[in-house]
Amino acid sequence: MNGIPFNKVILTGSEIDYVMQAITNGHISGDGPFTKKCEGMLQDILGVRRALLTTSCTHALEMAALLLDLQPGDEIIAPSFTFVTTVNAFVLHGATPVFADIRPDTLNIDENGLAALITPRTRAIIPVHYAGVGCEMDAILGIAGEAGVAVVEDNAHGLFGKYRGKNLGTFGCMATQSFHETKNVTCGEGGALLLNDPRYVERAEIIREKGTDRSRFFRGLVDKYTWVDLGSSYVPSDILAAFLCAQLEARECVQVRRQRIWERYHEGLSDWAQDRGVRLPIVPDHCQQAYHMFYMLMPSLEQRQGLIAHLKALGITSVFHYMPLHLSDMGRRYGCEEGACPVTENVSDRLLRLPFFNGLTEEDQMRVIEEIKGFAHPG
Numbered sequence: 001m002n003g004i005p006f007n008k009v010i011l012t013g014s015e016i017d018y019v020m021q022a023i024t025n026g027h028i029s030g031d032g033p034f035t036k037k038c039e040g041m042l043q044d045i046l047g048v049r050r051a052l053l054t055t056s057c058t059h060a061l062e063m064a065a066l067l068l069d070l071q072p073g074d075e076i077i078a079p080s081f082t083f084v085t086t087v088n089a090f091v092l093h094g095a096t097p098v099f100a101d102i103r104p105d106t107l108n109i110d111e112n113g114l115a116a117l118i119t120p121r122t123r124a125i126i127p128v129h130y131a132g133v134g135c136e137m138d139a140i141l142g143i144a145g146e147a148g149v150a151v152v153e154d155n156a157h158g159l160f161g162k163y164r165g166k167n168l169g170t171f172g173c174m175a176t177q178s179f180h181e182t183k184n185v186t187c188g189e190g191g192a193l194l195l196n197d198p199r200y201v202e203r204a205e206i207i208r209e210k211g212t213d214r215s216r217f218f219r220g221l222v223d224k225y226t227w228v229d230l231g232s233s234y235v236p237s238d239i240l241a242a243f244l245c246a247q248l249e250a251r252e253c254v255q256v257r258r259q260r261i262w263e264r265y266h267e268g269l270s271d272w273a274q275d276r277g278v279r280l281p282i283v284p285d286h287c288q289q290a291y292h293m294f295y296m297l298m299p300s301l302e303q304r305q306g307l308i309a310h311l312k313a314l315g316i317t318s319v320f321h322y323m324p325l326h327l328s329d330m331g332r333r334y335g336c337e338e339g340a341c342p343v344t345e346n347v348s349d350r351l352l353r354l355p356f357f358n359g360l361t362e363e364d365q366m367r368v369i370e371e372i373k374g375f376a377h378p379g
Contacts, residue, residue: 003315004368007182010359012250018242030235034242041248042177042192045160046167050195052208052234053241057156057178057191059234061089064152064174064193066207066230067200068123070095077117078126078154079109080326080336081344086128086154087325095123097334099326101341105282106130107351110343111139118147127172128154132184132290133283134163137171152176155194159184160255161290168290173197179244184254184292184358187244190236207231254358258291261360265294268369294354295321301349308352310375316368319353 022028035053042051054060070076072094078087080099087097098117103110107130114125125144127135135153144151151172155161158168159177169175174197179190193208195201205215211231216222247254266280273280279297283289298304304320311318324344326336338345355368 004317004355004360004364005357006317006319006353006355007357008359009181009186009188010357012247012254012358014246014249015243018246019239022238022242025238028237028239030237032238032241034238034245035236038241038245038248039192041245042194045248045251046169046194048170048175048194048196049198050201050204052193052195052204053236053244054191054193054208054234055236056189057154057176057180058085058089059232060176060191060193061085061152061154062092062232063204063207063234064176065090065093065095067174067204068150068152070123073121074123075119075121076124076126077114077122079128079130079344080324080331080341081107081130081322081348082128082154082325083156083322084325084328086126088330090124090126091330096121097325097331098122099331099336099341101343102130102347103136104343104347106133106135106284106287107347108133108135109140111136111143114140114143115147118143118149122147122149124150124152126152126154128156129158129161129168129290131281131295132157132159132161132168132292133281134158134161134168134287134289137163141171150174153194156180156183156191157292158290160251161292162288164286165288169194170196174200179247184258184290185244185247185251187236187240187247190240190244203229208234255291257358258356261356261365262289262291262294264362264365265354265356265369268366269296269372272373293356296352296354297347298350298352304350304352307372307375311368311371314371316371317355320348321351321353322348324348 039051076090076095077098081102153172153175155169155175156178161168175194177192179187206229211229214225277299
């Protein structure tokens with residue numbers, strides 16, 4: 001019997017053709033025809049002022065940190081329950097992280113605790129739309145606006161998701177996307193910086209082009225380009241953009257497929273979960289999720305680990321997710337202690353992610369569901 005991986009990249013149709021076109025075009029470095037096409041699609045789909053492809057979501061976050069002109073001693077507020085680069089990108093540029101706990105329902109940053117974390121040194125709040133379900137952006141924007149701090153959305157999970165009918169990634173002054181191979185649409189490694197505030201556009205282009213005004217030169221605004229600001233090489237190859245272009249063009253088909261996979265898990269596991277004290281994802285009515293993943297909250301760490309081992313023995317790969325950043329070695333350097341984010345600590349021990357990828361067949365998915373139902377644990 002074939003194994004079932006946690007993730008597997010599936011071609012949507014035109015990827016190989018587009019990659020060959022990029023090679024034939026003779027422009028395989030950054031900002032070629034496919035890069036521009038992807039950026040245009042993102043701008044049109046989401047309604048953002050400017051989209052800039054980057055080599056990763058991490059680099060898009062680093063660009064955001066540079067655009068905010070962070071200085072040593074400045075603080076950013078982010079959930080402890082997130083991938084390390086949500087915080088590390090800002091710490092790398094001088095910021096001190098302040099960790100927020102998450103809501104017990106959506107596992108998004110708890111907006112009710114934000115005001116107490118804001119100090120005169122706070123420069124930004126970084127909400128993460130976990131599993132592609134929108135954070136409570138009305139409240140977050142209100143708190144940030146009153147305090148005069150920026151909001152930068154980490155939308156790595158949330159492409160095509162919405163909050164109260166508005167696209168995720170369009171609420172903050174900036175947002176970041178990921179096109180890592182585990183995301184809904186991918187180019188293996190890649191990302192994007194979304195700019196909603198026009199004040200950041202020109203400088204973002206400079207930062208992305210190694211600190212030069214190269215983009216202005218190509219638009220004919222200057223007769224030569226030179227070093228004018230901080231920056232780095234954040235532009236991806238047009239070969240990657242070609243691959244991504246094909247995936248973006250197939251986005252509607254991808255999303256329909258992923259919605260069905262998510263719904264099949266939910267339908268197949270709801271009764272079992274209720275009987276076993278297992279919690280399935282919660283999606284508020286005012287959120288249109290991105291169908292990025294399907295997870296379960298097991299009753300205990302022991303049961304979570306037991307189910308992972310049970311499935312592994314059957315050739316099915318399931319995984320846990322984030323470890324609390326405030327309890328990491330780096331988090332403790334900033335004075336964080338156990339108990340500071342109790343919901344994060346509890347959820348991190350119990351969360352289990354199931355195989356979820358565009359090519360997951362109904363047959364394989366039903367096998368996953370049936371094997372989960374067959375799991376017996378004394379706890």
